[in-house]
Amino acid sequence: MTAADERTPVRANGIDRRARGEALDQGTAALGVAALLARTGTPRRADPPPTESRTDTAKDTAVPEPQSATTNTADSAVAQTPHADHTETVAEVRRWDADELANAITELASRFTAAPMGPDTDFFDAGGTSVAAVELVSALGSELGIHPNLDTLFFDARPRRLARRWLADNPELAAPQPETRRADIGLGQEGSPCHPGVLSAEIQDGRMDPGRKHAGMTNEQAGPASEAGFRDTDDLAQLFADLAGADRLPVVGAPERVAPRRILLTGATGFLGSHLLLDLLRHSAAHVVCLVRADNDEEAAHRLEEGLRRFSLPWSREVLRRVTPLAGDLRSPRLGLSGQRWETLAGDVDSIVNAGAAVDFLRGYPSLRATNVLGPLTLAELACTGRPKPVHHISSLAVFNGSSAATLAEDEPTANVATLPIGYDRSKWAAEAVLRRAGEHGVVATIVRPGGIGGHPETGAHNPRDLNSGITAALMRFRTVPGFRYLNSAPVDWVSRVAAEIVCTPSAWGQTYHLTGAPTSLEQLMGQTTVGGLGIRVQHWEQWCADTVRVIREEPVPELESLAQVLQSPVARRQLAAMVTAPPSSAARTDAFVAARGLPAPASSAAARTKMLEAMAGAERRTADTPFLRFHETLSGTVGPAGGDADTPCDLRLSLSVASSAQVFSARTLDVSGDLTCALLHDEPLTVAGTAIVRPHEGIPRRHEIRHPIMHYQLTLRDSAGGEWWLEGYKFAAAQRRVVRQLGTQVIEIGRPGAPASFTGEVAVPMHTYLADQIDGIEIDPALPERQRRLAKLLWLSWFGGQLGKSLLEPMLRVGTDLLDLRRALRKEHR
Numbered sequence: 001m002t003a004a005d006e007r008t009p010v011r012a013n014g015i016d017r018r019a020r021g022e023a024l025d026q027g028t029a030a031l032g033v034a035a036l037l038a039r040t041g042t043p044r045r046a047d048p049p050p051t052e053s054r055t056d057t058a059k060d061t062a063v064p065e066p067q068s069a070t071t072n073t074a075d076s077a078v079a080q081t082p083h084a085d086h087t088e089t090v091a092e093v094r095r096w097d098a099d100e101l102a103n104a105i106t107e108l109a110s111r112f113t114a115a116p117m118g119p120d121t122d123f124f125d126a127g128g129t130s131v132a133a134v135e136l137v138s139a140l141g142s143e144l145g146i147h148p149n150l151d152t153l154f155f156d157a158r159p160r161r162l163a164r165r166w167l168a169d170n171p172e173l174a175a176p177q178p179e180t181r182r183a184d185i186g187l188g189q190e191g192s193p194c195h196p197g198v199l200s201a202e203i204q205d206g207r208m209d210p211g212r213k214h215a216g217m218t219n220e221q222a223g224p225a226s227e228a229g230f231r232d233t234d235d236l237a238q239l240f241a242d243l244a245g246a247d248r249l250p251v252v253g254a255p256e257r258v259a260p261r262r263i264l265l266t267g268a269t270g271f272l273g274s275h276l277l278l279d280l281l282r283h284s285a286a287h288v289v290c291l292v293r294a295d296n297d298e299e300a301a302h303r304l305e306e307g308l309r310r311f312s313l314p315w316s317r318e319v320l321r322r323v324t325p326l327a328g329d330l331r332s333p334r335l336g337l338s339g340q341r342w343e344t345l346a347g348d349v350d351s352i353v354n355a356g357a358a359v360d361f362l363r364g365y366p367s368l369r370a371t372n373v374l375g376p377l378t379l380a381e382l383a384c385t386g387r388p389k390p391v392h393h394i395s396s397l398a399v400f401n402g403s404s405a406a407t408l409a410e411d412e413p414t415a416n417v418a419t420l421p422i423g424y425d426r427s428k429w430a431a432e433a434v435l436r437r438a439g440e441h442g443v444v445a446t447i448v449r450p451g452g453i454g455g456h457p458e459t460g461a462h463n464p465r466d467l468n469s470g471i472t473a474a475l476m477r478f479r480t481v482p483g484f485r486y487l488n489s490a491p492v493d494w495v496s497r498v499a500a501e502i503v504c505t506p507s508a509w510g511q512t513y514h515l516t517g518a519p520t521s522l523e524q525l526m527g528q529t530t531v532g533g534l535g536i537r538v539q540h541w542e543q544w545c546a547d548t549v550r551v552i553r554e555e556p557v558p559e560l561e562s563l564a565q566v567l568q569s570p571v572a573r574r575q576l577a578a579m580v581t582a583p584p585s586s587a588a589r590t591d592a593f594v595a596a597r598g599l600p601a602p603a604s605s606a607a608a609r610t611k612m613l614e615a616m617a618g619a620e621r622r623t624a625d626t627p628f629l630r631f632h633e634t635l636s637g638t639v640g641p642a643g644g645d646a647d648t649p650c651d652l653r654l655s656l657s658v659a660s661s662a663q664v665f666s667a668r669t670l671d672v673s674g675d676l677t678c679a680l681l682h683d684e685p686l687t688v689a690g691t692a693i694v695r696p697h698e699g700i701p702r703r704h705e706i707r708h709p710i711m712h713y714q715l716t717l718r719d720s721a722g723g724e725w726w727l728e729g730y731k732f733a734a735a736q737r738r739v740v741r742q743l744g745t746q747v748i749e750i751g752r753p754g755a756p757a758s759f760t761g762e763v764a765v766p767m768h769t770y771l772a773d774q775i776d777g778i779e780i781d782p783a784l785p786e787r788q789r790r791l792a793k794l795l796w797l798s799w800f801g802g803q804l805g806k807s808l809l810e811p812m813l814r815v816g817t818d819l820l821d822l823r824r825a826l827r828k829e830h831r
Contacts, residue, residue, distance in 0.1 A: 027180045043800030093174040094145060098163055099435040104144055105159035109314050112136050122367050123157035125331060130362060130565045134156070146173075151571050155235075155423070164569060233364035236418060239430050242373050247438035249380060255388040255444055257506035259284065259353035262381070266291045266330050266375070267356030269307030270392065271463035272453055272499075275492050276355055278313055279500035281322055286504070287325045289349055291335060291356070312459040330356045330375035335382070346385035353503055354379050355394045357428075358464065359571040362565065364424035365430075372427035380438040380445070390444040390509050392502065395432055396449045397488055397516065397585060398425040401578035408488070409586040410512045421574030423439075430748060444510045448499050451585060452489030453518040457603035463493070467579065470563035475536055479555065479783075482541035483522065490517035497591065501597055508593060517602040519584035543582045545573060627671070628781050629796055630657035632773040639680060639761030642749075646761040648680040650748075656692060663762035666802070668694040672715060676727070680759060681750065682719050690715035690727075694803050707732035708814075710743065710807040718748070725750055729763075743797035743804060744770060 096104075110117045114127025123133065133153050141147045146166050153162065154335070158781040167174045203786055263280060267273035267288040280288055292300035304325050308315045329336035337345065358371040376393055385388040400408045402419035420426045435445040436611050452468030455461060462469050468489045495515045502508045526536065539547065545567045566572045594601070627628040633654045640646035654674035670692045696712040713729035714812045729748040744765030749757035765773075778796065780789040 013365065020450035042465050043529045044572045049410030084585070095147075095173055096163070096167060097175045098167055100175075101144075101163040101167065102160040102587065104163055105140065106142060106558065108139055109136055109159055111139075117159065119160040120158050122370065123153070123159075124358070124363060124367060125362065125370060128157070130360075130562070133362075135367070145403065151362075151569065152570070154360075154362040154367065154569070156366040157363070157764075158366075161366070176384060209319070218264065227797060230310050235292070235423065238366060238369065239373075240424060242369055242377070242430060243433050243437060245374070245377050246380065246434045246441070249438055249441045249443070250384050252384045252442040254392050255383075255453055256350075257509070259504050259506065260286050262289065262349045263288045263351045263353055263503065264289045264291065264345065264349040264379075265353045265355065267354070268292065270312060270355065270357075271305055271461075272450070272492060272496060273355035273454075274311050274313055275306050275496035276353070276499055277308070277323070278319075280353075280494045280503065281319065282502055284495075284504045286351075287324065289326050289345070290329065291326050291328045293329050294325075294327040297325055297327050300327040308641055311461040312456070313461075330354075330378070331370040333378070335378060342382075343385070346382055347387070350387070350389055351392070351503065352379050352383055352389055353394075354394045357394070359424065361422055361424055361575045362569050363423055364571075365426045368423050368427040369430070372424075373430045376431045376439075377434050380435060380443050383438075383443050384441070388442065388444075390446065391435065391438070392446045392448065392509075393431065393435055393498075394499070395447050395449045396425075396428045397449050397514070397582075398575075399429045399432060399449070401425050401575070401582070405583060406515070407583055407586045410514050410589050410748075412586075421578050422571055425575070425578075425600070426644045439510075445510040448502065449512065449514050449516075450490065450495050451514075452487060453495055454489050454491045456493050457491050457495070463492075464559060465562045467563075467566065469562065470566070472564060473559055477560070478548065478551060480537045480539050480544055480547065481522075481525070482544040482576070482580050483538045484541070484582075486519040486582060486584045487525070488516040488519050488582065488585040490515060491600045494600070498594060498599060500600060502593070505597070507592075511589060513590045513593070514585050514587035514589060516585040516587055521584075541576055545576065626781055627659055628657060629792060630779045631777055632656070633765060634769045634773060635744075635763040635765055636759055637746065637764075639678060639750065642757050642760050648678060648761075650676070650678040650680075650761060650763055652676050652688065652763060653690060672693070674715065676717055680719070681725065682723070684720060686717040686719050686725070688715050688717060688727075694800070695807055705732075707734045708807055709733075711746075713746065713748075727751060729755075734811050742808065 016046070022599060027463060039424050099119075106117050106119050106121075109123050109128070110126075112128055112132035113123065117123065117126045123136070128136070134150065137148065137150050137153055148162060152165060156162070156165075177688050199374060263286050265273065265280070265288050267287075268277045269292060277288060277290065280286060290300070290304055292303050294300035294303055301320070305315045310318075327336075334342045335345075354376055356371065356375060359366050360368065376391075378391075379391055383391050397408060399414040399420075400412070401421055402425075403412075403414060403415040405412050414429060414432065415425075417429050420429055432447055435443070435447065439445050453463060453466055453467065454472075455463075464470070464473075468487060471481065494517065498513075498515055502513060522538065526538070548560075549564050549567045552560050567576070593599075633652075635652040635654070635804055637648045637650055638646045639648055652674060653806050654672055656670045656672055658670055672688065672690045672692050674688045676688050678687045691714055693712045693714075694710075696709050701708055709730040710733050713727070715727040715729070717725040717727055727748055729746040731743065731746050741764070744767070748761055748763060750759040751757040775797070778793050780792050782789075784792065
């Protein structure tokens with residue numbers, strides 16, 4: 001892609017970008033090597049001698065190459081390469097034929113993918129990961145002696161394209177080619193392989209890939225893989241060539257405006273797609289056909305089950321009864337289906353929902369186009385096959401990145417495609433453009449644009465690869481956040497619920513919706529985290545990137561590895577730069593739709609937020625020595641054998657702490673440590689570890705118990721020799737005068753693991769220690785600012801005091817209720 005200050009215009013005088021894009025797929029008439037090197041800032045090598053066979057048409061469609069004073073000889077060209085200072089080394093380096101190098105890269109890359117690759121297979125489509133890409137680049141250098149940079153691999157990860165690009169950039173490593181005359185390919189002539197109509201059909205069917213010669217073309221027509229023959233991929237030209245595929249769609253009538261009865265859903269194994277599947281089943285009577293990348297339908301069903309369970313969603317026979325897993329591939333022509341299955345599917349379904357996408361901020365447009373652009377184009381073709389069907393496409397607010405709009409409204413024009421910073425943004429822009437062109441042929445297309453998709457407020461399930469989730473996880477761990485304007489995001493349950501309602505409401509079809517909820521400003525986030533006691537620090541986004549990557553590398557955190565990979569890429573950082581400067585989104589149409597259908601608003605309560613934060617708290621960095629909050633509790637009393645007299649002194653010195661505010665407010669759980677001294681158990685003090693739950697069972701009395709539980713202690717006792725006991729204790733509340741005494745009295749049972757209680761007793765907090773230990777003695781993480789520490793203490797006292805107050809009030813209310821019931825019963829009996 002071009003740099004931000006060197007963006008290629010969408011239309012340039014004298015350049016037919018559509019013809020140029022079509023020529024790219026044939027390996028002809030694209031950027032010359034000199035122009036490519038000029039754009040990338042690399043010194044220009046010698047131009048090859050001009051050939052008479054180059055056609056005028058090719059000259060017209062090629063980008064003019066900048067003039068250079070470089071002498072036009074092979075010797076001088078080599079002299080200006082980085083290898084010129086090491087002539088002996090260059091002579092020993094292996095010279096590659098383009099096909100030979102492509103095959104070698106293919107064989108090497110197949111070691112890092114889930115499935116075998118071909119020379120024209122994208123590394124990531126074959127199952128390669130970002131980590132595997134780093135390993136592949138290293139292996140290419142050590143085993144083949146070629147050194148492409150990582151961004152080159154992410155931009156276009158097909159071995160043949162990597163080979164051609166490397167040999168074009170390093171012509172001294174190319175094997176000598178026999179003199180051949182390049183044939184006139186008849187660019188733009190009616191019936192020629194590169195005629196727009198033929199190319200559009202190829203792209204629409206998914207059979208044309210850049211860098212692969214057109215059927216019927218000779219090797220000479222496709223262009224040799226050398227500096228003279230290689231034509232680099234211009235992703236804008238490729239993008240507009242892809243859009244031309246929609247022009248080949250037939251003109252169809254409007255679909256029947258009735259609620260769908262059988263829906264085709266793509267992306268059902270993904271984060272949003274899996275939730276969307278469940279909402280379609282819950283809120284409609286439709287049967288859902290799920291397209292899953294697999295070799296057969298049985299494997300598709302297995303992958304679908306794994307996808308749902310991974311995000312804590314139910315999988316049962318009832319779900320499978322209304323779902324048909326269909327093995328296929330969104331990237332392939334006709335979804336990878338046979339002709340018969342394609343026709344059957346076209347006649348079977350009456351609605352199409354596309355939630356499938358390759359979400360990767362590191363990959364270039366050529367690497368993403370098969371899934372993100374040609375996939376929606378294939379679905380538009382399916383919508384035109386047989387009876388007309390509506391298409392509902394999950395897009396993204398990324399289509400606005402780089403826009404100068406003050407507000408991202410639903411009907412606001414999207415950004416100029418040349419200003420979009422990364423390949424992912426351009427692929428989402430192109431998908432919408434394809435569907436708009438399909439709309440001109442009668443296809444009813446609905447565009448649904450989420451922003452960031454947050455975790456589920458009940459289950460805590462989240463997408464670790466989502467950039468917003470990554471920033472939140474980094475916030476939890478490092479207490480820093482990049483200085484942004486607004487976060488346009490909403491929890492996944494709300495996004496999927498509204499999207500499902502749109503699919504099932506015919507009057508809503510054909511519009512654009514923003515599923516972002518209310519934008520969150522930096523000031524709002526600071527306020528929320530302050531209430532939670534996080535004490536975050538705001539940094540400039542560039543400094544935040546550098547510091548976050550450095551700390552992740554120093555202390556590896558698996559949950560943040562994908563974030564580190566994004567932040568390390570100069571290309572992917574453009575996405576973050578666009579995000580931190582993004583204006584707030586506007587969703588007037590969506591808000592009106594939600595209100596009219598009686599749908600709930602996005603979960604925004606403190607409990608919901610802390611549940612989502614708790615799910616990501618695995619990345620939080622805290623040690624036992626520096627908890628978020630800690631206080632002490634001293635208890636003294638007596639214990640004895642179960643069923644006997646409790647006459648042996650027992651003392652506990654405990655420390656109760658919480659690692660984060662999320663642990664308290666969502667789970668009501670405290671970590672307990674300390675020691676216990678009791679001669680009946682051991683001559684020496686025993687170490688104590690465990691948890692204490694505030695208001696267990698929501699304060700409801702246990703079976704055969706009339707007292708209400710205030711706190712439940714579950715502790716493990718250990719001696720220096722490894723001996724172990726369990727201790728279970730309860731603080732109860734009852735309707736009696738000794739209100740304060742109840743808060744500090746604990747009924748305990750002690751026994752060996754796997755055995756019933758051997759000892760029972762009662763311990764209590766001495767009244768003179770209560771204020772000193774549990775109020776004045778509260779300790780807050782010293783790393784927090786003084787203001788944050790005071791606020792955290794105040795919040796803890798108000799919350800903990802409220803919980804204890806409820807516990808004491810409940811038995812009083814219960815007695816009052818019982819007295820009223822008794823009074824009614826007596827009146828009834830008297831009458």
